[in-house]
Amino acid sequence: MNLKEWIKTLTFYEILLGMKATLSHLIHYKPITLQYPHEKKQLPSNYRGMLALLRYDDGTEKCVGCDLCEAACPSRVIRVVSAEVPEEPAKRYSKEYYMDMTRCLFCGLCVDACPVDALGMTQEYEWAVYDKRQLHLNKQQLLAIGDRNFPVREKRLEFQHPNVAYFNVGFKDIPQKNVQ
Amino acid sequence: METAIRLGLTLGQIGAVMVAVLLTVALLTLLERKVLGWMQDRMGPMEVGPYGILQPVADGLKLFFKEDIIPAGANKLMFSMAPILSLVPALIGFAVIPFGPDWTVDVQGVDFKPFVITDINIGVLYILAFASIGAYGIILGGWSSNSKYSLLGGLRSAAQLISYELNVGLSIVGVLLLSSSLSLVTITNAQAGGFWNWYFFAWGSFPQAIAFMVFIISSVAETNRTPFDLPEAESELVAGFFTEYSGMRFAFFFLAEYGNMILVSCVATVLFFGGWHAPFEFLQGPESLHGLTGIAWFAIKVATFLFLFFWVRATLPRLRYDQLMRFGWKVLLPIALGNIVVTAIVEYIFPS
Numbered sequence: 001m002n003l004k005e006w007i008k009t010l011t012f013y014e015i016l017l018g019m020k021a022t023l024s025h026l027i028h029y030k031p032i033t034l035q036y037p038h039e040k041k042q043l044p045s046n047y048r049g050m051l052a053l054l055r056y057d058d059g060t061e062k063c064v065g066c067d068l069c070e071a072a073c074p075s076r077v078i079r080v081v082s083a084e085v086p087e088e089p090a091k092r093y094s095k096e097y098y099m100d101m102t103r104c105l106f107c108g109l110c111v112d113a114c115p116v117d118a119l120g121m122t123q124e125y126e127w128a129v130y131d132k133r134q135l136h137l138n139k140q141q142l143l144a145i146g147d148r149n150f151p152v153r154e155k156r157l158e159f160q161h162p163n164v165a166y167f168n169v170g171f172k173d174i175p176q177k178n179v180q
Numbered sequence: 181m182e183t184a185i186r187l188g189l190t191l192g193q194i195g196a197v198m199v200a201v202l203l204t205v206a207l208l209t210l211l212e213r214k215v216l217g218w219m220q221d222r223m224g225p226m227e228v229g230p231y232g233i234l235q236p237v238a239d240g241l242k243l244f245f246k247e248d249i250i251p252a253g254a255n256k257l258m259f260s261m262a263p264i265l266s267l268v269p270a271l272i273g274f275a276v277i278p279f280g281p282d283w284t285v286d287v288q289g290v291d292f293k294p295f296v297i298t299d300i301n302i303g304v305l306y307i308l309a310f311a312s313i314g315a316y317g318i319i320l321g322g323w324s325s326n327s328k329y330s331l332l333g334g335l336r337s338a339a340q341l342i343s344y345e346l347n348v349g350l351s352i353v354g355v356l357l358l359s360s361s362l363s364l365v366t367i368t369n370a371q372a373g374g375f376w377n378w379y380f381f382a383w384g385s386f387p388q389a390i391a392f393m394v395f396i397i398s399s400v401a402e403t404n405r406t407p408f409d410l411p412e413a414e415s416e417l418v419a420g421f422f423t424e425y426s427g428m429r430f431a432f433f434f435l436a437e438y439g440n441m442i443l444v445s446c447v448a449t450v451l452f453f454g455g456w457h458a459p460f461e462f463l464q465g466p467e468s469l470h471g472l473t474g475i476a477w478f479a480i481k482v483a484t485f486l487f488l489f490f491w492v493r494a495t496l497p498r499l500r501y502d503q504l505m506r507f508g509w510k511v512l513l514p515i516a517l518g519n520i521v522v523t524a525i526v527e528y529i530f531p532s
Contacts, residue, residue, distance in 0.1 A: 018495045022219040033223045 043123050048106045050124040051099060052146035053139065054117065056156035061143070062118035065094035072113035075103045097139035102132050122149035185290045193297050197274050205438040206236040212490050219494040240431075248427035251326055258324035263425065263432030266317025269310040270439035276303035277446045278365045280456050280474035295456075295471065296365055303364040304356065307447060308349055311402065314440065315341040318404075318411060321433070322421035333420025336501065337404060337411030343508040344401035344408075350516035351394040354523040355379045355451045358388070368455035375459035380452040386526040391519045392452045394512050396488070399444035401508070404437060405489060407496035410504060445485035446478075453481050 001009075008014065034041060043049075054062050065082030083095035111119045122145060129135060137145075210225065210233065217224030225232035250259055280295030293299060300306060315338065322334015358379055359367045367379075376383035380392050401408035404420075412420030422433045449455060456474030458464040465473045499507070 015496065019491055022491060022494045025221055026215070026219045029218050030221065031217075031223045032221050035223075035226060 047123050047125075048108050048121045050101070050122045050127060050145055050149075051104065051106075051110070051142065052120050052122050052149055053097065053142040054120050054146045054150055055143065055153055057153040058156055060156065061093065062116050062154075063094045063097065064116055064118070065092045066115060068113045068115060069110035069119060072109045074107065074109065075105055077101070077104045078110060094139065097142060099137045099142060101127065101135040101137060117154065120146060120150060122146075124149065182288075182290055185288055186292075189287060189290065189292050190297065193294075194275075197279075197297060198271065201271060201274055201439060201442060202435070204442055205435055206240065208438050208441070208486065209239060209434075210236050211486075212493075215487070215490045216494050219491070243427060243431040243434075246427040246430075248429060249424070251424045253326040254424070255324040255326075258320050259424075260429070262317045262321030262324060263429045263436070264317070265320060266314050266436040267432045267439070269314035269317070270436040270443060272310050273307045273443045274446070276300060276306055276364050277443075277450060278368050278455055279478055281470040282365050282369055283471065295474070299363060299365045301361070301363045301366075304352055304362045304367075304451075307443070308345070308352075311348075311440075311443075312341075312345055314436065315345075317433075317436065318421050321425065322411075325421075325424035327424050329417045329419070329423045330421050333411045333417045333423070336417075337421060340401060340404075340408065340410060340504060340508075343505060344398045344512075347394055347398035347508060347512045347516050348402060350513070350520060351391040351398065352451060353516075353520045354386070354388045354391040357520070357523050357527050358382060358385055364450050364455075368450055368457070371454040372457050374461060375454070378452065378454040378457070385530060386523045388452060388519070388523070390515060391523075392448070394516045394519070395452070396448060396485075398508075398512060399448065400489065400492065401504070403440040403444055403489075405441065406493040407499050408504060409498060410501060415498075441486065441489055442482065445482045445489070448485055449478060449481040 056062060065080060067080050067082060070076075070078045070080050077100050079096075079098040079100075080094050081096035082092055085091040085093055106121070108121055111121055124145070127135070213235070214224040214232070216222075225235040228234040228238045250256055275297040276299070278296040278299070282296075282299075283294060285292045285294055318337045318341070319334045322330040322332075322337070325331070355367065356362060359370045361367060361370070371378050375381060379388045381387050381389070404411050410420075411417075412422070417423070422430055425433060456470075456478040458473065458477050463473070464470060464477075
């Protein structure tokens with residue numbers, strides 16, 4: 001150790017440096033705390049919160065009961081019981097639709113998988129409950145979540161035959177194959 | 181009759197000091213969290229009352245109504261005795277601290293000193309002795325809990341308190357050489373006149389600044405506070421020696437820790453910074469107001485030391501165990517011994 005280091009040790013130079021840093025934070029006090037229940041953070045528009053089932057503007061359910069969300073889900077959250085629409089054998093709908101939100105990891109794969117955009121992710125995140133069975137949601141609850149979060153509904157296309165499940169999916173973002 | 185008056189006066193004084201100390205402890209618990217928060221860009225407690233000022237009340241109520249658990253296999257007698265053994269020495273030390281000028285009031289034929297409970301001529305020794313007994317509370321609490329974490333915390337604190345108590349004792353010796361008295365009242369009176377007479381500066385003799393550094397570092401270690409909080413290291417030992425304690429017993433350990441903090445701040449003020457004396461004579465005010473200004477200056481100095489405790493806690497990380505021991509025995513102890521030798525020589529050549 002040379003003289004300079006000895007002087008630094010004897011005068012507690014490094015400790016004083018650290019204490020200066022903490023004191024400067026005390027003097028220039030600017031908290032970064034968000035007082036959570038009183039203040040809430042502005043969420044980004046692509047925030048992946050609670051899942052919801054959506055409706056068309058005439059109040060009919062979008063879901064066609066295709067089971068693709070169930071297949072896409074990595075945590076096996078979704079269970080769909082698909083059924084024919086009575087009197088209309090060509091048209092199907094989800095008779096029952098369950099989501100076990102205790103397992104959901106909010107990856108959004110089900111929303112991506114849905115061919116009719118029947119699933120949506122809301123900005124709700126305050127879903128703490130005392131009984132975890134309350135997180136086992138059925139179709140009515142999921143539709144209610146969708147109703148209260150998406151007041152502007154998608155228009156049902158006029159040329160869609162009521163008997164045909166219209167797959168309104170755009171394949172634009174799938175990369176094109178090189179044609180030789 | 182005389183005995184009754186003496187008893188009444190003394191008990192009143194003890195009550196006043198106890199209430200003052202315990203209120204300060206309550207205030208400190210809030211202030212520590214607030215100051216730590218501010219230093220770390222947080223807010224500290226904000227929910228109970230405006231800006232969280234009622235937090236100590238809420239904490240106290242919570243501790244009071246919590247279930248008092250004695251763990252299975254614990255030694256019940258020792259387990260209940262340990263918090264008391266640790267709290268009593270922390271509070272009993274205030275008996276010899278002079279909070280204000282050395283006045284003697286005559287109350288119906290009884291000599292009464294309003295600003296010190298007892299002025300015994302071995303005051304410093306008395307405080308050191310009871311500080312050592314406080315270590316028993318911690319060690320017994322750790323041992324009797326029947327838990328590994330508590331036992332390890334107790335063992336660590338045994339080693340730490342023994343090594344650092346030595347440094348506290350030796351760093352005080354310089355002051356004792358200068359004042360040639362063990363009574364805290366005499367030591368305070370010897371530092372009258374201005375800040376250059378405080379033993380930290382000690383004009384005309386050997387300044388005790390180095391001894392003060394040793395003293396303050398060792399007292400941080402003795403009160404088990406960061407960076408020497410190995411006995412209660414949260415990240416290693418859950419909570420150290422009071423892991424198994426809950427309710428009022430836990431509150432006793434808590435009170436003891438903060439009481440010790442105030443006590444060492446008072447002792448540092450009295451020994452090195454002139455006690456109730458103002459840094460300049462004119463700041464002390466007229467003679468009749470010395471009681472008031474004396475207590476005010478004493479409180480300011482103690483508050484400064486308490487802030488230093490918080491400040492150090494916000495800044496420094498915890499020492500490793502071997503670093504702690506090496507620092508105590510190989511750095512602080514030689515410095516304290518060297519300080520005694522130099523002070524003794526200077527005092528012999530230039531007697532004050």
